[in-house]
Amino acid sequence: MSQINPFEPIGHESLSDAVVEQIENMIVDGILKEGRRLPSERELAMMMGVSRPKIREALHILEERGLVTVRHGEGAFIAALTGTALSPAMLGLYARHSEAFFDYLEYRREQEAFASRLAAQRATVADKERIIEIMNVLQQSWEDDDLETSQEADFQFHQAITDASQNTTLIHMMASIYDLTRSRIFFNRDFLRSIDGSGRSLLDQHLEIGQAVLDGDAVRADKAARNHLDFVEKSVRFGQEQKQREAKAIKRRQFSR
Template identity: 65%
Template sequence: MMEQQNTNQSLFDRVGHESLADAVVRQVEDLIASGILKQGKRLPSERELSEALGVSRPKLREALQILEDRGLVVTRHGEGTFVSALTGQAMLPALISLYGRHEPAFMDYLEYRREQEGFAARLAADRATSADKERITDILEKMVTAFEAGDNEASRQADFALHAAIVDASQNATLIHMMASIFELTQQSVFYNRDFLRTIDGTGRILLDQHLELGNAVIEGEPARAKRAAKEHIDFVEKSFRVGLERQRREVMSNKRRLLSS
């Protein structure tokens, strides 16, 4: 609990007495607009928020009601207050499924990611704070540990965490919100079958090296290198996807030949 309180106190600033509710609203709005508080994020409890902000609970409730009226937060009875789904789903399940069956659409998705992640990596290498770099360093260490242990699930989680951390380090609020929605799709095997990618390079070593290069380029503050690393990673995903399709086509043709010869 002490760790949670310290986190809350560093996230929120104590407010003055000019207009307590408005001051609280402004702080939460700033955190949402900047991408620090993302959609679905649960806010601290009333008690924790009240102590961190230095306001009474009635004033805090007044502020939360204003935020809810503006559609920025939603309160669920018995669960707490959460940041609203502000960007929504980038695609509905039916369209996601269609992308998985439609090669040109999937290639468009990769093209979009290549440009956006290259842009994010370049900005991150130029703008990352010491806290951003510590976060990325920690993720890279977890990634190496997972690889050495052969823990595919931990590798997968570190993979997604690294991409999200780099986008956050770009300090571009619009990019942060839009890519958060895209990353929800990325975690679905239709868009990013990490296990399949590992079969292309045999052990997953290529993926690890690509992520290490990307993360270290950001940490070392080299924008051009970071942008290049991000794009080369997506190029590898695209190449792997094409290899997979070609394998499937060869298997189909081989099975047809076998049927004719039997």
């Protein structure tokens, strides 16, 4: 399969400014996300049809604007642009006060329903191909009982749906929110599987969201996303209640001796 050039050749009248503009547009559109390593100067020069000095000049401008970080010996990387949704201190506070988790879920429910609805309306052929690929990984990792691959595919799936919304603000904001999920501050996905039993419910929920987007059914996609987050909330509440019951049972047993 031939490699697709994501960059466009630059006309001779624009050069470094046009390079800067193109990379900035790709950052805004969520194509180049923070932490992503850019191709080398030589590769960028070939892709865009300009000289390496002009590429170097453009990268210098982007670095001055805080959009790119150049690490000598490693290359140029998209800088951290959105930061983290919450500070480490706030994350710790949320972890100690479980009710805050449900505010986080409430926010995710609305944003992911919105993203799924837009994705069903706006997803391109490339977006759909990416979603199908991840859905296949989710299915296969469930069949193989490969928890690590399944978890990573879960993260990628939600990001792919958000990317397909084509809403740049949503793409960048949710990327920061998903960092919370990756951090496992609030809950471990393995815990949800234990509530679910085999993890089949989680798989089916993801497949339903994905298929609704593929079918272009905005109403169904919105509902599927809400149902998924409702399941997460219900499962976590059940787990918390079960933990409280077990703690009380242990205390009763100690005082009944």
